[in-house]
Amino acid sequence: MHRLAPLAALGLLALAAALVAGCSDDVTEPAQDDPWEFIATDKDVERPFSDYVEAQGTYCWPDGEGGCIDFEPPMLNFIGWTDPDVPFNCLFEYLGNAAPYLYEESDGAIDLGTEITGRVLERELEDGRALIRINVVAHDVLGWVTQIEDYYLDPIVFGARPDEVLAGMPPAIGEFRMRVMFTLPEMGMPLPDLFQLVLVPEEGQELIQLSAEMWADGVFREGSGFAPGTVGSVHTEEVFQLPPDGGYGWFIERIEFTAPDDLTGGPSY
Numbered sequence: 001m002h003r004l005a006p007l008a009a010l011g012l013l014a015l016a017a018a019l020v021a022g023c024s025d026d027v028t029e030p031a032q033d034d035p036w037e038f039i040a041t042d043k044d045v046e047r048p049f050s051d052y053v054e055a056q057g058t059y060c061w062p063d064g065e066g067g068c069i070d071f072e073p074p075m076l077n078f079i080g081w082t083d084p085d086v087p088f089n090c091l092f093e094y095l096g097n098a099a100p101y102l103y104e105e106s107d108g109a110i111d112l113g114t115e116i117t118g119r120v121l122e123r124e125l126e127d128g129r130a131l132i133r134i135n136v137v138a139h140d141v142l143g144w145v146t147q148i149e150d151y152y153l154d155p156i157v158f159g160a161r162p163d164e165v166l167a168g169m170p171p172a173i174g175e176f177r178m179r180v181m182f183t184l185p186e187m188g189m190p191l192p193d194l195f196q197l198v199l200v201p202e203e204g205q206e207l208i209q210l211s212a213e214m215w216a217d218g219v220f221r222e223g224s225g226f227a228p229g230t231v232g233s234v235h236t237e238e239v240f241q242l243p244p245d246g247g248y249g250w251f252i253e254r255i256e257f258t259a260p261d262d263l264t265g266g267p268s269y
Contacts, residue, residue, distance in 0.1 A: 059196035143216040157224035172218025232259030
């Protein structure tokens with residue numbers, strides 16, 4: 001069984017006690033049983049989770065010709081996760097768009113049962129900026145892994161894209177957890193698309209911390225390092241912490257394949 005390990009094992013809850021981008025605000029969190037859940041204090045205002053949901057997939061990645069790039073149509077754009085030590089890109093459709101698409105296109109025959117919940121907390125810092133904390137929990141999410149040369153569009157090595165699932169390929173289904181902390185110029189502002197916040201933050205937006213973990217069971221395909229058709233799983237951990245020197249902040253980027261019944265000893269890269 002997979003464990004939600006990265007935050008507790010690495011002591012990342014200490015991040016919350018750090019000074020936020022030069023402010024003197026203490027954002028220490030209360031003790032909690034679930035390290036993936038942000039706990040509200042008397043300094044926090046709880047915003048509707050829909051403020052987060054409705055902002056996702058709204059950023060237009062320009063195609064250079066006046067239009068927008070859709071990386072995994074018909075899905076809204078979402079973050080892909082990588083590991084510098086393996087040539088793969090892990091994609092978990094944590095926005096929940098795949099489930100209704102598959103259900104509608106299959107006339108109800110394919111029902112993933114995806115459920116997404118979360119919480120949005122907002123706090124005013126001493127300098128007037130807003131500190132936003134969001135946690136997301138997604139159950140029964142569609143996931144797949146591609147080779148990385150063309151990021152999203154390369155051949156799949158694990159699981160299947162939505163249109164492939166419609167065509168009869170077995171889906172890889174799993175779980176997704178994420179917590180993210182960032183600042184906005186002032187309280188009450190519209191929340192950003194995380195795809196935009198992470199990749200091209202706008203002036204006044206600052207990503208402080210992002211931790212994500214995801215795993216899914218599915219079938220390996222050509223290029224995975226396992227024999228095509230082998231049943232196994234993918235487990236991904238990603239952690240970003242704002243570096244004080246402005247350096248590279250992603251200090252955990254891990255994609256791991258496992259196949260308990262595989263007798264070849266696993267993939268070699």
